[in-house]
Amino acid sequence: xxxxxxxxxxxxxxxxxxxxxxxxxxxxxxxxxxxxxxxxxxxxxxxxxxxxxxxxxxxxxxxxxxxxxxxxxxxxxxxxxxxxxxxxxxxxxxxxxxxxxxxxxxxxxxxxxxxxxxxxxxxxxxxx
Numbered sequence: 123x124x125x126x127x128x129x130x131x132x133x134x135x136x137x138x139x140x141x142x143x144x145x146x147x148x149x150x151x152x153x154x155x156x157x158x159x160x161x162x163x164x165x166x167x168x169x170x171x172x173x174x175x176x177x178x179x180x181x182x183x184x185x186x187x188x189x190x191x192x193x194x195x196x197x198x199x200x201x202x203x204x205x206x207x208x209x210x211x212x213x214x215x216x217x218x219x220x221x222x223x224x225x226x227x228x229x230x231x232x233x234x235x236x237x238x239x240x241x242x243x244x245x246x247x248x249x250x
Contacts, residue, residue: 123153123154123155123188123189124151124152124153124154124185124186124187124188124189125151125152125154125187125188125189125190125191125222125225126149126150126151126152126182126185126187126189126190126191126208127139127149127150127151127152127190127191127192127214127218127221127222128140128141128142128143128146128148128149128190128191128192128193128214129146129147129148129149129150129164129218130146130147130148131147131148132147132148132164132166133164133218134150134162134163134164134218135150135152135159135162135217135218135219135222136217136218136219137150137164137217137218138216138217138218139191139192139193139214139215139216139217139218139220139221140192140193141192141193141194142192142193142194142195143178143190143192143194143195143199144169144178144195144199145170146167146170146192147166147167147170148164148165148166148167149164149165149167149181149182149185150162150163150164150218151163151164151165151185151187152218152222154222154226157226159219159222162218165185168181169181175198175199175202176202176206178199179199179202179203179205179206179208180206182203182206182208183206183207183208187208188207188208188209189208189209189210189211189225190203190208190209190210190211191211191214191221191222191225191230192210192211192212192214193212193213193214193215194212194213195210195212195233200212200233209233210233211225211230211231211232211233212232212233212234213230213232213234214230
């Protein structure tokens with residue numbers, strides 16, 4: 123399984139997790155086999171300066187990740203990731219390595235839109 127994690131820099135497993143997927147400077151890609159990290163690479167976010175809906179999820183899927191961990195994301199992004207068959211998980215914090223360990227242990231499993239997204243949209247159902 124390949125997991126993408128929003129990262130503030132290119133320090134791999136030691137990089138701090140970015141608080142919002144669209145503003146992440148980098149994406150750490152972590153290959154996990156039998157519950158152990160086998161390979162890590164870091165890619166710059168080609169859309170950091172601005173992106174249209176769907177570009178980041180498509181980029182993540184192109185790199186064969188099936189999960190994305192982030193501090194937060196909006197409801198629209200959550201739905202677009204799901205459409206691209208990438209499982210979004212929010213609430214990640216600490217370093218990339220800590221976030222991956224939390225996901226693998228089952229401590230990090232949910233995706234909920236960030237407060238800014240909820241304030242911007244009257245309700246998640248308004249985006250259907």
